Amino acid sequence: MKKNSNSGPLKICLLTYRGNPTCGGQGVYIKHLSKALADEGHFVDVISGPPYPQLDDRVRLIKMPSLDLYNPDHLFRPERFGDLARPLNLYEFASVCAGGFPEPFSFGERVYAYLKKHRGDYDIVHDNQCLSYGIGRLAQKVMPTIPTIHHPITVDRQEEYKAARTLRQKFRVFRWYSFINMQLKVAKSFSHIITVSAFTRKDIAKEFSLDENKFRVVHNGVNNEYFYPKQNGPRPENSLIVTNSADTPLKGLRYLLEAVDEIRRKRPIRLTVIGQPKKDGIIENLVARLNLSGTVHFTGRIANEEFADYYAKSTIAVVPSLYEGFGIPAAEAMACGVPLISAAGGALPEVVGDAGIIVPPADAPALARAIEHLLDSSEERQKYAREGLRRVHSVFSWEKAARESVEVYREAIHDYH
Numbered sequence: 001m002k003k004n005s006n007s008g009p010l011k012i013c014l015l016t017y018r019g020n021p022t023c024g025g026q027g028v029y030i031k032h033l034s035k036a037l038a039d040e041g042h043f044v045d046v047i048s049g050p051p052y053p054q055l056d057d058r059v060r061l062i063k064m065p066s067l068d069l070y071n072p073d074h075l076f077r078p079e080r081f082g083d084l085a086r087p088l089n090l091y092e093f094a095s096v097c098a099g100g101f102p103e104p105f106s107f108g109e110r111v112y113a114y115l116k117k118h119r120g121d122y123d124i125v126h127d128n129q130c131l132s133y134g135i136g137r138l139a140q141k142v143m144p145t146i147p148t149i150h151h152p153i154t155v156d157r158q159e160e161y162k163a164a165r166t167l168r169q170k171f172r173v174f175r176w177y178s179f180i181n182m183q184l185k186v187a188k189s190f191s192h193i194i195t196v197s198a199f200t201r202k203d204i205a206k207e208f209s210l211d212e213n214k215f216r217v218v219h220n221g222v223n224n225e226y227f228y229p230k231q232n233g234p235r236p237e238n239s240l241i242v243t244n245s246a247d248t249p250l251k252g253l254r255y256l257l258e259a260v261d262e263i264r265r266k267r268p269i270r271l272t273v274i275g276q277p278k279k280d281g282i283i284e285n286l287v288a289r290l291n292l293s294g295t296v297h298f299t300g301r302i303a304n305e306e307f308a309d310y311y312a313k314s315t316i317a318v319v320p321s322l323y324e325g326f327g328i329p330a331a332e333a334m335a336c337g338v339p340l341i342s343a344a345g346g347a348l349p350e351v352v353g354d355a356g357i358i359v360p361p362a363d364a365p366a367l368a369r370a371i372e373h374l375l376d377s378s379e380e381r382q383k384y385a386r387e388g389l390r391r392v393h394s395v396f397s398w399e400k401a402a403r404e405s406v407e408v409y410r411e412a413i414h415d416y417h
Contacts, residue, residue: 009041009042009043010042010043010123010124010406010409010410011042011043011045011121011122011123011124012037012042012043012044012045012122012123012124012126012409013044013045013046013047013115013121013122013124013125013126014030014033014034014044014045014046014047014126014128015046015047015048015107015111015125015126015127015128015130015135016030016046016047016048016049016053016128016130017048017049017103017104017107017108017128017130017132018048018049018050018051018103019031019046019048019049019051019052019053020051020052020053020054025150025326025328026128026129026150027053028223028328029128029148029150029220030046030048030053030128031053031054031055032221032223032398033398033401033402033405034046034055034056034059035055035056035058035059035398036221036398036399036401036402037402037405037406038056038058038059039399039402040399040402040403040406042406044058044059044060045059045060045061045062045121045122046059046060046061046062047062047064047111047114047115048061048062048063048064049064049065049066049068049103049107049110050063050065050066050068050071051068051071062114064107064110064111064114066089066092066103066106066107066110067079067083067089067092067093067096069092069093069096076096076097078093088106088109088110089106091106092106098175099172099175099176100175100176100178100179101176101177101178101179102179104130104131104132104179104182104183105132105133105134105179105182107130107132107134108130108132108133108134108135108136109132109133109134110134111132111134111135111138112134112135112137112138112142113134115138115142115143116142119142119143122143123144123409123413124143124144124145124146124409124412124413125138125139125143125144125145125146126145126146126147126148126194126405126409127145127146127147127148128147128148129147129148129149129150129153130147131147131149131182131183131186131187132182132183132186133182133185133186135147135186136185136186136189136190139189139190139191140189143416144409144412144413144416145190145412146190146191146192146193146194146408146409146412147187147190147193147194148193148194148195148196148218149187149193149194149195149200149204149208150195150196150200150325150326151196151200151203151204151323151324151325151326151346151347152200152203152204152207152208152325153177153180153183154180154184154207155203155207155250155323155346156177156248156250156323157173157177157180159249159250159322159323160173160177160248160249160250161173161174162249163249163282183208184207184208184209187204187208187210188208188209188210190214191214191412191415191416192214192216192408192411192412192415193210193214193215193216194215194216194217194218194405194408195215195216195217195218195325196217196218196219196220196325196326196347197217197219197325197326197346197347197350197351198217198347198350199346199347199349199350200325200326200346200347201215201217203325203346216404216407216408216411218401218404218405218408219326219395219396219400219401220326220328220331220396220398220401221396221397221398221399221400221401222328222331222332222334222335222392222396222397222398223304223332223398224335225304226304226305226307226308227307227308227311227332227335227336228308228335228336228337229308229312229335229336229337229385229389230308230309230311230312230336231312232309232312232313235312235313235314235315236270236313236314236315237315237375238267238268238269238270238315238375239270239271239272239313239314239315239316240256240260240269240270240271240272240314240315240316240317240318240371241271241272241274241310241311241314241316241317241318241333241338242256242271242272242273242274242317242318242319242320242329243274243275243319243329243332243333244273244274244275244320244329245275247277247278247281247282247283249282249322250321250322250323250345251320251321251322252320252321252322252343252345252361252362253273253283253320254282254283254286255320255343255361255362255363255364255367256271256318256320256364256367257271257283257286257287257290257292257296258290258364259364259365259367259368259371260292260295260296260368261290261292262364262365262368263368263371263372264292264295266372267372267375269295269371270295270296270297271292271295271296271297272296272297272299272310272313272314273296273297273298273299274299274302274307274310275298275299275300275301276298276299276300276301277298307332307336308336311333311336311337311338312336314338315339315374315375315381316338316339316340316341316371316374316375316381317329317330317333317336317338317339317340317341318340318341318342318367318371319333319340319341319342319343319348320342320343320345320361320367321342321343321345321346321348321361322343322345322346322361322362323345323346323361324345324346324347324348324351325346325347326347326351327342327346327347327348327351327352330342330348330351330352330356331351331392331396333388334352334355334356334388334389334391334392335388335389335392335396337385337388337389338385338388339356339374339380339381339382339383339384339385339388340352340355340356340357340384340388341356341357341359341367341370341371341374342356342357342358342359343358343359343360343361343362343363343367344358344359344360344361345361351396352391353391354387355384355387355388355390355391356384356387356388357370357373357374357384
């Protein structure tokens with residue numbers, strides 16, 4: 001192993017089974033952590049399955065192709081049917097056809113085969129919540145390997161199972177989340193695990209039956225290139241904003257819509273949702289049933305450069321999630337200088353601290369009361385905007401996350417030997 005494992009720059013390999021930042025928080029994590037590690041002088045490669053991340057020029061991307069069966073250009077079918085001649089590809093295709101989600105498993109097998117041949121290239125491998133059998137074997141047999149577990153996906157499974165109305169829908173949830181059984185086993189392979197909040201450390205340790213002493217808390221950062229207080233003239237007096245995966249039950253958007261329905265009966269109100277609901281899905285049907293189409297505006301996907309502008313045109317940001325392992329939307333809203341109301345879901349109180357109003361999760365009347373209270377008090381809005389900015393700058397930076405991650409890397413490398 002390299003002499004630089006205890007001092008000096010490290011050779012780091014980050015793993016993510018899908019890396020595009022528009023795919024969700026894990027893609028954002030890889031993009032910004034890899035850049036921050038490079039800023040600190042380390043050598044960083046990212047191995048990713050498709051869709052691939054956009055990385056800093058100093059970070060090398062190693063593409064790990066798959067069948068990419070969720071690509072809208074060839075949805076649920078391989079781009080080249082000849083690829084099915086390979087057993088792993090055939091398994092991947094058959095699993096998707098049966099309603100499963102095989103990407104973590106198949107990515108892990110491909111990565112294991114690659115890194116066995118390149119074991120001398122890296123001091124440490126850092127897995128981004130793939131937790132596949134292949135990556136578990138890396139940790140046991142090949143080189144120092146640690147994962148980040150952002151939150152226990154068992155919680156997602158529980159909420160989606162509760163939201164399913166028919167036996168067929170419940171079976172689909174059960175089948176889709178079958179990869180969790182693999183993750184529960186593989187998580188025991190690692191000597192050190194990074195997680196993003198003290199709350200998730202306790203939750204993951206409980207859900208995965210792990211010793212809390214294995215965990216190291218490293219908070220996420222906020223990208224100040226896109227999330228900052230933009231001056232666009234005076235803010236409106238009655239405009240809410242939420243960044244939301246609209247049809248994911250865990251995100252709690254239905255409770256915010258119910259709160260907005262209650263408020264608009266008393267005063268003018270407008271809600272902008274950064275996102276797009278599924279056609280004929282739960283949220284689209286709820287908007288129609290409550291007759292909110294004139295009150296709620298869905299933006300669809302927006303460019304990163306547009307976020308600050310949308311926040312600048314908002315009176316209050318709301319994060320209604322029932323559970324968040326960290327809660328990047330809350331930190332991003334605070335970074336934009338927007339007063340924040342957040343549900344007490346998962347790690348959100350830990351992220352928000354005293355810099356926003358916290359309400360119980362899944363409680364539309366409580367959300368409505370908090371929104372009306374803040375709309376009626378410009379002084380409190382200004383106070384929370386100031387406190388949010390102060391908190392983000394002092395606690396949530398990618399530079400800090402990179403330095404703390406490197407401390408965990410060095411500890412894991414030392415213990416591995």
